[in-house]
Amino acid sequence: MKQQLAGTYYFPKSSRAASVELLVNGEMVNLYQDKKCIMATNTAQLSVSSAIPGVALEVDFADGGKFVATNSGDRLSLASGKLERLEKSVKWVLASVLLVPLLIWFGVAVLMPKLVTESVNYLPDEVAQEMGEQTFYALKKSILDPSEIAKSDREQVINQWQQALDKLGLSREKFQLHIYKSDFLAANAFALPNGTVVITDQLLISLQDNPDAILAILLHEIGHVQRKHSMRIVAQSISNTIIVAVIFGDLETVAELLVGTTAALVQNAFSRDMEREADTYAFEKLVELGIPATAFAEAMQSFLDLNHSAADLPATQRKGLLRYLATHPDIEERIARANQYAK
Template identity: 35%
Template sequence: MKQITGMYQWGGEARSLAATAFISDDHISIQSNEGEHLNQCLNEQAKFSDAIPGLPVDLIFNNNDRFIPDNPQFRWSAQKSGQRIPELLERNWLTVVIALILVPGFVWLMINKVIPGASEAVVPLIPDRVVAELSEQTLAVIDKIHLDESKLSNERQKAITDQWNQVLNQLALPPDQYTLKFRSFSAGPNAFALPDGTVIITDQIVELTADKPDVLTSVLLHEIGHVHHQHGMKLATQSVATSVLFAMMFGDIEGAGEVVLGTGTALMQSAFSRDMESEADTYAFKQLTALGMSPELFAEAMERLQQAHETDLPESEWLDYLSSHPDTQERIERARQF
C-alpha cells in the first residue's frame, strides 16, 4: 500500500487538517495524522482536479471534501489517461512551439474575420432600447469628461437645425431617427455620431464652416452614414466579443460581465476602422450628389479639419479616437474622384 501526505479540506468549510492518503489496488483511504478515519472511495469512483504542471492534483470526494497532496509532482494511479493529456501537452516542447504558431493565427482570424462577420449578423437583432441606452450612457460619459454646453446663440442653433431638417426631408430620412445636438469642445472642431442616431457637432466645427454651410452638411452626412451602417453598434459588439475572447483564453471569464456593462465606455474609447470610415464617406458622397451638391464639399471639409487639427491636436489625444479619420489626404482624393 502506498502512502502520500497532504492536507484534507472539508467541502464548503474553511477547515483543513494534515492527513495521509493510503492508496491500495482498489480504493483510497484518508486518515488524519492522529489515525482518525476521514474519508475513502473506490479507485474507479475517484475524481480529480485538472493536472497542471507545478500544481498538485486534488482528490475530490462525492461530498466535495478533498485531499491535497503535499508533493505537487505526485500523480494518482487512479487518474484516467485522458485527464493527463493537457499536462503532457504542456510538457512537450513541440506542442508548445506549435501552439505559439497557431494561437496568434487563431486570434488574428477571430478578431479580423470571425468577430466582424458575426457582428454584421448580430447587430440588426439588437433591440432599439439597448441601442438607446448604450448611446445615452456614452454621451453622458463624454459630456462629463470632455464636452461643455454649446455657446452658440439660440438663433444660430435654430438656423443649423433648420438646415439639418431640410436635408433630412430632401433625402426622405426619418426625422425621428436622427437628432442633432450642439456641444463645445475647447481642443478643436469635431463631429461624431452615436448608434441611436444622435449626431453631435461642436461650436468649433460650426465656426470652421460658418462661411460655407454646405461644407458642414457634408460632415453631417458622413456622421449619418455611420448611423445608417450601424457602425457604432458593430464597434461595440466587436469590442465586447474580443474582450470575452481574451477573457476565456486567459481564464478570466468571470470578468466578462464587467466587459458587457462597460460597453458604453468601450464605444467611446474606440475608433472607427478604415473600412467604416470609407463606407461613411461613400454614403456622404452619394447623398451630396442626391442633393445636387458636389462631393468636393466633403474634400473641403476634410482639408479644413486637417488644418485645424494640426494646430489643436497636441492639446488633446482624445481627438484620436473621437475623430479617427485615417489617411485624410486619401479620403480627400476619393471625394474628388467620386
C-alpha cells in the same frame, strides 16, 4: 492489478504525518507504516487527484485522511491520465503552439467583428433611441454649452439641413440638428445612435463660407448612424471584454495586457474601417444632392488648417507605430478618396 507507492499519510483533520506505503490490489487498498498495516479500505472510499505533469499523486480518503506520493511521477491506474498525456505529448504541445495564435487571431479579428455586425441588426430600435437620448442628456449636462451664434444664422443652417434631408428622403424628426458651443470638443460634429446630430459653434464658424462642406460633414456623421456604427463599437467592446474574461481568465496580468493590446489594435482598425464607410456614405449622398464629393475634401482640408494653427501639431504626420493607434484614417488619405470619388 497490484500497485505499490511510497508517500506521506496525513491523519484526518490534523497535520500529523507519517511515512507510509500505499498498496492497491484490485479494489483493496492498504496503508503500511513500518510494515504494519494502519488502514484497510477499498477504492470506493477514496478519490484520486487528476494526474498533472510534475504534480505528486494525492489520494483523499472518505474519513478525511490524505496520502501524497513521494515521487511526483508515480501514478495509480485508478485515475484517468488522458489530460496529462496531452500535456506531456510533444505532438500536442507543438500543435497548440501553432493553433493558439491562429485561433486568437481568427476569433478576435474575423469571427467577432462579423458576429457583432450581424447581431446589432437584431437590436430593437428602442435601444438606440434610449442610448442616444441618455447620452445627449449627459453631454448637455457636461460639455455642451448654449450656442453663441446669432439665432438667424443658426436657423439658416438648420433650414438648409432639413431641405437636404427632404431631398434625400430622410426623416426630419429623426435627424434633428442641434448647435452648441463646446470648449471641450472645439471644432467638431457628431451624431448619436438615435439620429440626433450636433455641430459646434467653432466648426460652423470655420466653415461659414462653405455650406456644402458643412453638409458633407453632417452626412458623414449620419452615415455612422445609418450603418449602426456606435452600436457595433459597443457590441465589439463588450465581446472583447468577454473573450478576455472567459478564455484568458487565468492568464495573469501581463499576458492579459497582450491580448488586450491585440483587441485594441483590431478595434482601432475596425474604427478606421467605419470612418471610411461613413465617408463613402457622405460621398454618395452629396452626389444625390447634386453636390460634388470634393465638398467633403474641402471640409477635411479645413480640419487640417484648423489643427495646424491651433496646436502646431502636424496631424497628418502619423508615422511609424502611431498609425496603428489612430482611430481615424489619415486625413490626407480621406481627402484623396473624396477627390477620387468626385472623378
